[in-house]
Every structure is written in C-alpha cells, then in structure tokens.
Amino acid sequence: MSWVARRWHYRRSLASRVALLTTMAVGASIAVMALAAFMVMKHETQAALDQSLLNRATQAAGSNALSEVTVRGAPAWMLGAADVRIIFVNAEREEILSADDLPSFALGKPELAVAAGERPHSIRTLSDEGGTRYRVATVPAGSGQALVLAQSLESQDLTMRKLGTVMLVSGGLGVLAAALAGWAVASNGLRPVRRLTRSVEKIAVTEDLTPLRVEGDDEIARLAAAFNQMLGALAASRDRQRRLVADAGHELRTPLTSLRTNLDLLAQADGAVPTGAVGLSDTARRELLDDVRGQIEELTILVGDLVVLARDDEPEAAISALDLAEVVDRAVTRVRRRAPGLEFDVLLEPWPSQGDATGLERAITNLLDNAAKWSPPGGTITVRLAAGVLTVDDEGPGIKAADRAHVFDRFWRAEESRSMPGSGLGLAIVRQVVDQHEGHVEIEESPGGGARMSLSIPSGTDPGASASGQFREQGRE
Incomplete structure (x- = not known):
C-alpha cells in the first residue's frame, strides 16, 4: 500500500465507511439474487423446452408415414413442425434420413444408441457451423430407428440476454440507490456523534468540565x-x-x-x-x-x-505473600525506638496475606506514631492482631465523635493537635494503603478512654491453617 493509499485509508470518515459497507452488502445481495434468478429462469425454460420436445417427439414417433414423408424431402412446416427440424436415424445402416433443411451439425453416438434401443431417449445441445445452437431430442421410432427433433435456441438465448441486461441495469440502479441511502442514513445517524465530538473537543480546548447534555437512552x-x-x-x-x-x-x-x-x-x-x-x-x-x-x-x-x-496512579508495589504479624512486629520495633518513654503491650496472631509489605509497614507505623503522639508519658500502647484485625489502643484523650469522620482526610487536624508536630497526612496514607489492599480501617473509643484504631486486611490463604493457635508475644517493656 502506497503512502497516498494509506493516507486516504486513514482519512476516510465513519460515515463513508458505513456507506461503503452498506453499498457492498446490498450490491453483493443484489448480485446473488440476480444470478440465482437468472439461473432458475434459464433452468426452468430449458426444462420446459426439453419436456415439450420429448412429448412432441414421442407423439410424432407413432406415425408410420412420418419417415417416408421426411425422406422424400417434405419441409417441416408441412408436418406441422415449422419450429423444429425432423430427422430419422437408422441404427442398422448407421445412416441419417432427413429433409433437405437439415442443420449442419453432426449427430452421433447418443442418437444411434436410442435407435438401437440402448437408451430410452436422448436430449442435448448441438451447434451448427454458423454457431446457432439447437436443442436435440431423440426418441425411439420403431425397430432400429429413432426420431430426432432439433429446435433452435436462438429465440431462447435472445430472451435470456434481454433478461440478463434488465437484471444488470436494475442491479446497478439498486446499488446506486443503496449507496445514496447508506450515505444518507450514515450522515443522519452519526449526527449525534459529531455533536458529541464537537463538545468533547470544546472541553479539550476550554478545560471546562461541565457535564454534557444527554438526550434519549440509545x-x-x-x-x-x-x-x-x-x-x-x-x-x-x-x-x-x-x-x-x-x-x-x-x-x-x-x-x-x-x-x-x-x-x-x-x-x-x-x-x-x-x-x-x-x-x-x-x-x-x-x-x-x-x-x-x-x-x-x-x-x-x-x-x-x-x-x-x-500520585494519582498507584505506585508499583512488590506484591508478595506475607505474614501481617511480622509486618506489625517490625513497625512496633521502629516506633518503640522513637518513643522510649512509652510501654507497648503487643500480642500478635499470625495472619497470612498478599500485599505490599513496605506499604503496610508504613501504614501501621503511622497508626502507632499517632497513638504514641497522644499517649501521656509512661503510658501504654496496646497492640493486638487477631483474625486479621489489628487494633491499636492508646491512653490519650481520645477523638471526638464529630471529628472521627475527618481523621483520615488529607491535612485535617483537630483543634487540640494544631500546636503539636505533624502534617495531618499520616492517617491519610493509612487509608490509602488499606484501600489499595481492599481492607478496612476505622476509629472507635478505647475501653481505657483513649482512641482505638482498627485495621483489617483480607487473608491470602486460610487463616486457620497457618495460625494453629500460636501467638507471638513481646510483652510489656
């Protein structure tokens, strides 16, 4: 395909392609229908002519005087058969008896076989020296003889040529009408698409994200x-x-x-x-x-x-099999170094899962850092992991019920935390990581009066198969 052809191919509009496909489909249908009609018409005409010739030949073969009149040169119209040529074939002497107006075509073995009684009848098409086609029917006409009727196919061929011409012209007009109709339907049908395209292009230029107008339900x-x-x-x-x-x-x-x-x-x-x-x-x-x-x-x-x-897109994370208890253990170790004045009561149950160990460790570290920030000096942070649910309890003042819905928002900080270090992003990262792992995080009131953060991560395997009732306990420090 040349550069010009490729350029034209990609510049064709959807309406032109729809019109072209419609035209091709209708044209193929018209061609198949016209060809089928022509072949059926030709077959039926040929069958009717063959039956007529066989019937006439069978009736004429019963006349004893027909051969004598034919041999003496009487014209066919005198015998009431002006549209046919009458010929007698003698199988014993292998000679042909006929009038003078015998067409210049050669009879052969099929006709002699009928005369010899080897075949009940014969019918075929022969052409003379001038190219005129004849339909030749042969029936037995007594012992060792056969009657042959030959009728010219010139009138039938002329009729079929006229029929073919009419079908060709009608098919061409039908294809043209289909092309025009296809173009009209494609243009009108794609008008809503063009309006939608213009609206989207306008949005791309103006950056106005106003919703588009929706009409109908198609x-x-x-x-x-x-x-x-x-x-x-x-x-x-x-x-x-x-x-x-x-x-x-x-x-x-x-x-x-x-x-x-x-x-x-x-x-x-x-x-x-x-x-x-x-x-x-x-x-x-x-x-x-x-x-x-x-x-x-x-x-x-x-x-x-x-x-x-x-980042709008999720960063590529190393997804692998992990034990959530091990992730929590590493996070507790890190936060314990940051908050030496606090005690940590940790009891962890193994919980096999699938996910990003680094991201989960950062989220759990943020939960523990938040608990450490609000716990008083010498306070205790209680960490429990059971059945895939991690709970972190602190001994701080707790979180007001009205503020719990905003704790995981970006940069949100309660009035009490304005003077404390932090940016208000730690818990937002917790929710983002938990959402990426299809988990759940929520805030409740701790039994000791502080805040309780609960985090759950789906299991990658059957938790009962790997937990086996065993716990990892760090105790109090």
Whole structure:
C-alpha cells in the first residue's frame, strides 16, 4: 500500500465507511439474487423446452408415414413442425434420413444408441457451423430407428440476454440507490456523534468540565453518560489536586519560615559581633541547630508524605505473600525506638496475606506514631492482631465523635493537635494503603478512654491453617 493509499485509508470518515459497507452488502445481495434468478429462469425454460420436445417427439414417433414423408424431402412446416427440424436415424445402416433443411451439425453416438434401443431417449445441445445452437431430442421410432427433433435456441438465448441486461441495469440502479441511502442514513445517524465530538473537543480546548447534555437512552446517550462520568472523575481529581497544592503550600510555609529564621540567626551569630553586643552562647547555638535539624526532619517527612499522596496512579508495589504479624512486629520495633518513654503491650496472631509489605509497614507505623503522639508519658500502647484485625489502643484523650469522620482526610487536624508536630497526612496514607489492599480501617473509643484504631486486611490463604493457635508475644517493656 502506497503512502497516498494509506493516507486516504486513514482519512476516510465513519460515515463513508458505513456507506461503503452498506453499498457492498446490498450490491453483493443484489448480485446473488440476480444470478440465482437468472439461473432458475434459464433452468426452468430449458426444462420446459426439453419436456415439450420429448412429448412432441414421442407423439410424432407413432406415425408410420412420418419417415417416408421426411425422406422424400417434405419441409417441416408441412408436418406441422415449422419450429423444429425432423430427422430419422437408422441404427442398422448407421445412416441419417432427413429433409433437405437439415442443420449442419453432426449427430452421433447418443442418437444411434436410442435407435438401437440402448437408451430410452436422448436430449442435448448441438451447434451448427454458423454457431446457432439447437436443442436435440431423440426418441425411439420403431425397430432400429429413432426420431430426432432439433429446435433452435436462438429465440431462447435472445430472451435470456434481454433478461440478463434488465437484471444488470436494475442491479446497478439498486446499488446506486443503496449507496445514496447508506450515505444518507450514515450522515443522519452519526449526527449525534459529531455533536458529541464537537463538545468533547470544546472541553479539550476550554478545560471546562461541565457535564454534557444527554438526550434519549440509545447508545449515543450511554456514550455521553460515560463521558459525563469521566468528566466527573476528572473534575474531582482536579479539585483534589488544587486542595493538595493549597494545603501543601500552607503546611510547607510554617516549617520553611521557621527554618529560614533559625538560619538567619545562625548566620548573624557567625558574623561580626558589634562592640558591646552579646553573641549566641554555645547552648543557644546547639538549641538552634537541634531546632533546625528537627525542622529539616519534619520537612523531609512532610515532602515524602506529599509525594505518596500526590500520585494519582498507584505506585508499583512488590506484591508478595506475607505474614501481617511480622509486618506489625517490625513497625512496633521502629516506633518503640522513637518513643522510649512509652510501654507497648503487643500480642500478635499470625495472619497470612498478599500485599505490599513496605506499604503496610508504613501504614501501621503511622497508626502507632499517632497513638504514641497522644499517649501521656509512661503510658501504654496496646497492640493486638487477631483474625486479621489489628487494633491499636492508646491512653490519650481520645477523638471526638464529630471529628472521627475527618481523621483520615488529607491535612485535617483537630483543634487540640494544631500546636503539636505533624502534617495531618499520616492517617491519610493509612487509608490509602488499606484501600489499595481492599481492607478496612476505622476509629472507635478505647475501653481505657483513649482512641482505638482498627485495621483489617483480607487473608491470602486460610487463616486457620497457618495460625494453629500460636501467638507471638513481646510483652510489656
């Protein structure tokens, strides 16, 4: 296929393709019907002629004087057979007795076989030297003789040619009408598609995500409804992105401002100190450096959380078989190092599952960090894993019932936590990871008055087969 042909192929519109396919289908149907009608007509005409010749030949063969009159050269019209040629065949002498107007075609073995009584009759088509076709019927006419009637097929061929011409012209007109009708139907039927295309192109240019107008309940209406669902998802994604950018800018502003202030103080302290002025003491310098280090660490955590939550697509995770108890064990070990002043009461039941061990460990670590942040000094964090449900209880003030619906929202922070470190992204990451694992997380009130975080992950195998009633216990520290 040349470059021009490929270019033309890809530029054809859907309406032209529908019209072309319609024309081809109708044209093929007309061709098949016309050919079938022509063949049936030809067969029926041929069968009627053959039966007529055989009947006439059988009746004429009963006349004893017919052979004498024929041999003496009487014309066929005198015998009442002006449309046929009458011929007698003698099988014994293998000679042909006929009038003078015998067509110039050669009779042969089929006719002699009928005369010899070897065949009941014979009928076939022969052509003379001028190309005129004859239908030749042969029947027995006494002992050793056969009567042959030959009728010209010129009138029949002429009729069939006229019929073929009429069918060809009618078929061509039918194909043309089908092409016009196909183009009209395709153009009118695809008008809603063109309107929908223009609307979508306008959305692509203006970025206006207003839902499209849906009319009717046909396939085009379903397509428009599907586009509206897509537009709704895009609008929600854009709103989430805008809120994320706005909230991130607000959260980043505070640590960056504090960090810049502390760095300015350190820069001034390292500069020339005017006479009589007092510079920063070593203790103040260490405190500033510790403050800067803490702010950098807080900023690093915040940026990492933002990167995780800002991704619309799920990151490629290493999905593998895991034991949730082992994941919780590693998370508890990490948080215990961060909160040395707290006790951890841990009792874990093995729970085989499938998932991303790194993501689950980060989510569980965030739950434990949240419990550690709200627990008083010397308090106890109770961690239980049974039947695939992880519960984390703290001894803090708990979470108000009105705030529980917002705890897992991005950047949401309760009034009591405004002055505490954190960005409000940790629990949002927990919900994102749990959703990716088709699990569930919820907040309740702990029996001790604090908050209880419950996290459940579906099992990858039968939990009863691997648990076997055994528990991993770390005890209190």
